[in-house]
Amino acid sequence: MEIGEFAVMVESAVAAHEVVIAFVHCQITYSGRAEAFLGRGDRIIMIKADATVIVHQPEGSVPINYMRPGSAIDLERIDEHLMMHVRNDKEHSFLDIEIFRAYDAASRRLDDGQKQDLAGNERDMSDWIRDNPACIGADFKPISREEQTDVGFIDVFGHDGTGRLVVVECKRITASLMAVDQLRRYVERVKMIKGSQAVTGVLAAPSITPNALEMLSSWGFRFCRVEAPKRLERWSRDQKKIFEY
Amino acid sequence: MEIGEFAVMVESAVAAHEVVIAFVHCQITYSGRAEAFLGRGDRIIMIKADATVIVHQPEGSVPINYMRPGSAIDLERIDEHLMMHVRNDKEHSFLDIEIFRAYDAASRRLDDGQKQDLAGNERDMSDWIRDNPACIGADFKPISREEQTDVGFIDVFGHDGTGRLVVVECKRITASLMAVDQLRRYVERVKMIKGSQAVTGVLAAPSITPNALEMLSSWGFRFCRVEAPKRLERWSRDQKKIFEY
DNA sequence: TACTACATCTCGCAT
DNA sequence: ATGCGAGGTGTAGTA
Numbered sequence: 001m002e003i004g005e006f007a008v009m010v011e012s013a014v015a016a017h018e019v020v021i022a023f024v025h026c027q028i029t030y031s032g033r034a035e036a037f038l039g040r041g042d043r044i045i046m047i048k049a050d051a052t053v054i055v056h057q058p059e060g061s062v063p064i065n066y067m068r069p070g071s072a073i074d075l076e077r078i079d080e081h082l083m084m085h086v087r088n089d090k091e092h093s094f095l096d097i098e099i100f101r102a103y104d105a106a107s108r109r110l111d112d113g114q115k116q117d118l119a120g121n122e123r124d125m126s127d128w129i130r131d132n133p134a135c136i137g138a139d140f141k142p143i144s145r146e147e148q149t150d151v152g153f154i155d156v157f158g159h160d161g162t163g164r165l166v167v168v169e170c171k172r173i174t175a176s177l178m179a180v181d182q183l184r185r186y187v188e189r190v191k192m193i194k195g196s197q198a199v200t201g202v203l204a205a206p207s208i209t210p211n212a213l214e215m216l217s218s219w220g221f222r223f224c225r226v227e228a229p230k231r232l233e234r235w236s237r238d239q240k241k242i243f244e245y
Numbered sequence: 246m247e248i249g250e251f252a253v254m255v256e257s258a259v260a261a262h263e264v265v266i267a268f269v270h271c272q273i274t275y276s277g278r279a280e281a282f283l284g285r286g287d288r289i290i291m292i293k294a295d296a297t298v299i300v301h302q303p304e305g306s307v308p309i310n311y312m313r314p315g316s317a318i319d320l321e322r323i324d325e326h327l328m329m330h331v332r333n334d335k336e337h338s339f340l341d342i343e344i345f346r347a348y349d350a351a352s353r354r355l356d357d358g359q360k361q362d363l364a365g366n367e368r369d370m371s372d373w374i375r376d377n378p379a380c381i382g383a384d385f386k387p388i389s390r391e392e393q394t395d396v397g398f399i400d401v402f403g404h405d406g407t408g409r410l411v412v413v414e415c416k417r418i419t420a421s422l423m424a425v426d427q428l429r430r431y432v433e434r435v436k437m438i439k440g441s442q443a444v445t446g447v448l449a450a451p452s453i454t455p456n457a458l459e460m461l462s463s464w465g466f467r468f469c470r471v472e473a474p475k476r477l478e479r480w481s482r483d484q485k486k487i488f489e490y
Numbered sequence: 491t492a493c494t495a496c497a498t499c500t501c502g503c504a505t
Numbered sequence: 506a507t508g509c510g511a512g513g514t515g516t517a518g519t520a
Contacts, residue, residue, distance in 0.1 A: 019289060019303050021266045023353045033418075033498040034365035035475045041357030044264060046289065050304040058264050058355035059295040061313055062515060065361075066498080068306055093498075104351050108268045110303040112286030116310075120279035122511060148504065153510070172512085173278075176494070181426035182510085209493060215430075230280045278513040307500060311513085338513080367496060393519065398494065417496090421509065427495085454508060496517085505508080 003082050006102035007075050010047070010084075013107035014073050020047040022105035024097075028055060028065050032093025038064060040100065045084075047073065049110065053086045053095060067095050120230040125170045126155040128229045129204060133158065136168060136202055136224055150193060154186055156204075165190055165199040172228040175205035180215045187221070248327050251347035252320050255292070255329075258352035259318050265292040267350035269342075273300060273310055277338025283309060285345065290329075292318065294355065298331045298340060312340050370415045370473040371400040374449060378403065381413060381447055381469055396435045400449075410435055410444040417473040420450035425460045432466070 006022070013020045022045045028038040043064070046054045051073060055065040067086045076083040084097040123146060129135060130145040139161030146155060156168035167190055169183040180203065187201040201221040208216070208223050216223055251267070258265045267290045273283040288309070291299040295314040302309050312331045321328040329342040368391060374380060375390040384406030391400060401413035412435055414428040425448065432446040446466035453461070453468050461468055 019268070021268075021289065021351070023264070023266075023351065023355060030498075031475075034363055034473075036361050036363040036498080038361045039359045041359040042355035043357060044266065044291065044355070046291075046301065048301070048304055052304070052306045054301075054306065056291065056293070056299075057357050057359075059293055059297070059314065060516095061297045061299065061311055062499095066306055068498095068500090069304065091498090103353055106266070106268065106349050106351055108348055110268060110287035110289070112288060112302050114284045114286040114302075116281050116283045118279055118281040118513080120513080153504090174493090177430065178423070178426070178495080181423070181430055185422065185426055211493080228279070230276075275513075281513075305500095307514095313515090336513095363498085365498080398519095417498095419508090423510080456508075491520100493520085494518085497515085499512100499514085499516105501510105501512085501514105503509090503511105505506100 001102045001104055003080060003099070003102055004077070006099075006105055007077065007082055009105055009107060010073075011075060014047060014051070016109065017049045018107045018109045019049055020105065020107040021045070023103040024099045025101040025103070026097050026099045028098070029096045030065055030093070032088070032091060036065070042103075045097065055095075055097065065095055065097075067093065071095075120172070120228045122155070122170050122172050122228070124230075125172055125204070125226065125228040126168075129156050129168060129170065129226060135226055136166070136204065140166060152186065152189060154190075157190075160200075163198065165194065165196070166202060167199065168202045168204055168224075170226070171203070171205035173206065175203050175208040175212050175223070177209070177212050177215060179203055179205070179208075180212050180219070180221070183216075183221060184219055187219075246347045246349055248325060248344070248347055249322070251344075251350055252322065252327055254350055254352060255318075256320060259292060259296070261354065262294045263352045263354045264294055265350065265352040266290070268348040269344045270346040270348070271342050271344045273343070274341045275310055275338070277333075277336060281310070287348075290342065300340075300342065310340055310342075312338065316340075365417070365473045365475040367400070367415050367417050367473070369475075370417055370449070370471065371413075373474045374401050374413060374415065374471060380471055381411070381449065385411060396438050397431065399431050399435075402435075405445075408443065410439065410441070411447060412444065413447045413449055413469075415471070415473075416448070416450035418451065420448050420453040420457050420468070422454070422457050422460060424448060424450070424453075425457050425464070425466070428461075428466060429464055432464075 027040045030036040044056045050069040052069045053067040054063045071088045074085045082099040086095040133140045142158040155170040183201040204224045204226040272285045275281040289301045297314045298312040300310040317332045319330045327344040331340040375387045378385045387403040400415040428446040449469045449471040
């Protein structure tokens with residue numbers, strides 16, 4: 001694709017808030033929260049309707065460069081090259097893509113107002129614990145869940161039969177040292193605010209790392225094996241049969 | 246673009262490890278670490294040379310769905326639709342993209358062996374502190390930096406003039422409560438292993454939140470204002486003039 | 491492989 | 506605007 005033709009296409013598509021995709025050979029300079037340089041190679045450039053710019057290499061799941069929505073996109077012709085300047089003045093960042101060749105490009109207006117419905121997150125997990133408190137302890141009585149109490153964001157907050165307060169921290173994946181740090185901070189906060197030492201912590205997760213379990217125990221806290229529930233599991237179970245053949 | 250033609254193009258491109266980009270109207274079902282459904286709308290599908298699959302909506306900087314490298318991609322014709330099944334058996338996940346229309350698509354073999362050279366990360370920051378220890382304290386003497394010592398991952402580890410050990414934790418952006426948690430854990434670990442109470446902590450960051458500063462002080466630790474250095478700032482400063490006009 | 495911590499993390503929610 | 510924590514986080518480094 002001739003570079004001048006490519007430039008015209010990109011400029012008109014960006015002006016019309018179309019989505020643009022291009023296969024190019026380029027080198028890239030970034031400056032903003034960090035600074036980076038990427039030498040010449042083949043990449044995929046995506047410009048979205050909201051002026052988000054994303055650059056992908058031919059392999060790997062994360063973009064090598066990107067600029068957030070609302071960037072200003074300018075093209076500058078330099079000899080046979082095309083410099084794509086992407087600026088975000090508010091964030092004091094820029095991305096300069098020097099395009100040596102444009103192999104192919106496409107643009108189109110796309111419409112999509114849908115939002116994804118997702119199940120199995122940490123909120124589903126704390127809901128499930130509130131409704132199934134016995135998984136934390138036979139006498140565990142939940143008081144609040146994911147609410148902004150006077151002690152802050154605590155996933156599930158309750159008390160046991162003896163009147164001791166219980167702070168539950170949920171993790172949807174293996175709990176690590178950082179989860180124990182967080183639980184400890186919450187328990188200390190509750191002790192401080194309630195002016196009582198009768199507070200303990202429970203880490204609820206599908207599993208826990210050995211170091212985290214050791215640290216948890218050293219603070220007198222407890223691990224509870226809980227899986228994040230998947231609301232949509234009805235169809236999931238059917239689909240999963242595919243894996244089994 | 247006729248859906249049968251699209252199917253043939255995708256299958257041959259995937260087999261040839263080409264990169265594929267398509268503008269489609271589709272709905273998407275995901276099951277894996279969580280479960281999700283996304284109703285009908287226009288999206289961009291990217292299939293990379295390593296069988297990574299990424300789906301973007303027309304706005305926003307993050308993909309709405311993705312499958313990691315090494316996925317199995319199968320197409321199934323259902324009446325006038327096309328079902329793209331993406332499976333990753335190892336991760337027990339799948340992505341089903343029901344494509345109602347393929348507006349446009351392109352594929353191409355892309356070559357890129359380049360790696361990005363990046364400056365201004367946390368490692369650069371700990372390097373800089375090691376080489377400029379006075380920023381931590383007039384008598385601070387660094388011993389190690391980002392090394393796996395017998396006390397674990399500590400950004401910069403040293404001692405002050407009085408023989409007291411100093412643990413430095415670096416954050417390239419504003420330090421929060423979690424950074425203080427981390428520093429406290431490291432200091433406790435060093436106290437335990439060295440069997441000494443003469444250990445203190447320093448949090449080095451460009452700024453710190455009020456709560457984090459309060460917690461830091463309550464543990465007897467100290468905040469040090471340090472910016473992540475940008476090795477490439479030579480050209481950066483020149484380019485930044487653009488912002489000023 | 492599991493564990494740990496960084497990331498130009500991004501995003502949402504609440505103050 | 507800032508603070509805080511989740512994320513289908515992903516990725517790199519290391520044991």
